[in-house]
Amino acid sequence: MRLILLGPPGAGKGTQAKILVERLGVPQLSTGDMLRAAVANKTALGLAAKEIMDRGDLVSDEEVCGIVADRFDDKDCANGFILDGFPRTVGQAEALGVILADKGLALDAVVEIQADSSVLIERIVQRAKDTGGERADDTAETIAYRLDVYHQQTAPLVEYYTKAGLLRAVDGMESVETVAGAIEQALGG
Ligand code: AMP
Numbered sequence: 232m233r234l235i236l237l238g239p240p241g242a243g244k245g246t247q248a249k250i251l252v253e254r255l256g257v258p259q260l261s262t263g264d265m266l267r268a269a270v271a272n273k274t275a276l277g278l279a280a281k282e283i284m285d286r287g288d289l290v291s292d293e294e295v296c297g298i299v300a301d302r303f304d305d306k307d308c309a310n311g312f313i314l315d316g317f318p319r320t321v322g323q324a325e326a327l328g329v330i331l332a333d334k335g336l337a338l339d340a341v342v343e344i345q346a347d348s349s350v351l352i353e354r355i356v357q358r359a360k361d362t363g364g365e366r367a368d369d370t371a372e373t374i375a376y377r378l379d380v381y382h383q384q385t386a387p388l389v390e391y392y393t394k395a396g397l398l399r400a401v402d403g404m405e406s407v408e409t410v411a412g413a414i415e416q417a418l419g420g
Pocket of ligand 1: 240262263264266283284285287288289290291292295315316317318319323368377
């Protein structure tokens with residue numbers, strides 16, 4: 232199964248991706264995790280991306296598409312993958328379409344996890360407390376900015392994938408288990 236999890240920061244994409252990894256036996260591909268690893272390893276990409284990520288902006292389409300395209304060729308992606316946090320712009324979605332088509336592959340579904348901004352800010356502030364402030368971009372100010380970036384640059388993907396006939400929306404305001412059940416149902420049980 233080749234799946235995209237779409238939704239604003241704090242909607243629960245990472246949490247739901249981990250549940251789907253267990254259920255579907257395919258890996259979670261989180262561009263946020265890949266970029267944070269690049270930052271930690273001080274690679275050229277990491278050094279260039281750090282400041283952009285810390286202020287809550289998006290890393291360039293070209294760089295992000297490059298790291299994802301490489302990952303699709305790994306053995307563990309043979310039966311599919313769950314994309315978490317990618318694509319985040321229409322440009323990335325178009326590039327993804329080309330990358331997959333070149334490999335003779337297609338997406339099965341795009342699950343949009345919907346949640347209100349007020350809850351998202353609360354959840355992320357809580358995540359920052361739980362993880363001891365591990366992420367420089369999990370502050371109340373940066374999260375408000377990241378939500379703006381989501382609405383401006385990523386939300387147009389809802390229409391993009393609706394037109395492609397792939398979008399399934401679920402209510403992300405419920406408990407982790409309820410959302411997981413709704414996703415399972417949206418994917419046809
Ligand atoms: P995330 O862990 O998905 O919230 O991503 C953390 C940060 O990494 C984002 O705020 C961006 O700066 C960067 N990032 C992650 N995924 C992407 C992407 N698909 N396109 C551009 N930037 C990204």
